[in-house]
Amino acid sequence: MTRRIVYGFGLWLTVACTAMTVASIVMPRWLSYSPNDKREFSYGLHSRCSNVKGTCDRFPRFEDCEGDKWSFCSMWRTVGFLMSFAVVIELCTFVSFAVIIMGGVQRRSTGWKIVCSLLLLGGIVQCTAMALVSFLFDNDDRFFDGWYLDNSWILCTVSWSVLVITSVGIAATAIYLPEEGGYELIPNYNYNRSIDLEVEEDQYGH
Secondary structure, X not given: OOOHHXXXXXXXXXXXXXXXXXXXXXXXXXXXXXXXXXXXEEEOOOEEEEOOOOEEEEOOOHHHHOOOOOOHHHHHHHHHHHHHHHHHXXXXXXXHXXXXXXXXXXXXXXXXXXXXXXXXXXXXXXXXXXXXXXXXXXXXXXOOOOEEEOHHHHHHXXXXXXXXXXXXXXXXXXXHOOOOOOOOOOOOHHHHHHHHHHHHHHHHOO
16 A cells, blocks of 8 residues: 555655656757857747847747648647646646545555556656657758757656656555555444444333
């Protein structure tokens, strides 16, 4: 059975993963261009920044999609959607953790299935987003020597990896840890007393 401390540890890991997910969305550092070991351009999910000009523009724009060999714009927007969806899943996981931790033994003994499913789903969604960016990086002609996968991609990779590991860890504790002891139902005195009185009345015919 999964203990409260295990859920608490899983909650903190999920908080860390969510922070990394949000940071990867906010920072325009998924793909960067550094021809001389100095970042000149970088792509974020919703903006493109130039360190040369010191400005950031909305990305992708209509002109970025012309002659789109790999449906770059559609795939890039899909990555943005998946990462936002991952944040929603992680917030739902927070709620599940809170309900289970504040609940009783019965809730902790069965709630791991919901939490693990949400963690695994969040990991799969982010892994898909990471894979799409990797595919574009490897196959799109706009990325040539000097371009590389930057910090946001790394944060996404670490985030989904930790989510999956946390899911597996919680499932393992639920399966292999023994049941929590020291919990017995307290008999209801009034209920038992009423039953005894009814038995006595039946015996004596009253």
